[in-house]
């Protein structure tokens with residue numbers, strides 16, 4: 001993570017109105033999660049403080065796909081932004097983020113274990129049992145599948161291991177895609 005001071009100035013205080021309000025703006029650059037502008041204010045006269053963050057990287061929606069058919073693919077890194085949806089079409093699995101979802105970094109295998117956890121928390125049914133067996137086979141490398149990350153904020157990425165190929169698409173409209181390169 002890098003931090004850079006970009007601006008420091010004095011202005012009128014939103015609380016007491018005196019020209020004693022000091023503002024410092026910093027840019028934090030967090031790998032894979034983007035640039036944040038942090039603005040802090042402090043009044044020398046009345047002690048009023050403010051604190052604000054603004055996300056500077058307004059990225060476009062993306063879809064990232066990796067075909068998982070090797071140990072390297074299973075061990076590739078997933079950086080999942082907090083708004084990203086994870087899909088495995090072969091297993092009819094979709095993980096949608098909750099309202100308090102935080103970004104996380106894991107591996108493809110780690111995603112499979114997360115799915116197993118969610119499945120074991122659910123009631124038993126034939127469909128879930130079938131899904132559980134497929135996920136366990138996938139962890140053991142017995143079956144291949146496609147892992148898709150769809151992120152409306154463009155903050156997610158897949159970092160491939162070895163010769164694993166990752167496809168990145170910019171999402172235009174809903175359902176319409178355009179290859180990035």
Ligand SMILES: [Zn+2]
Pocket residue numbers: 013014015016017018020043044045046047048
């Ligand atoms: Zn003040």
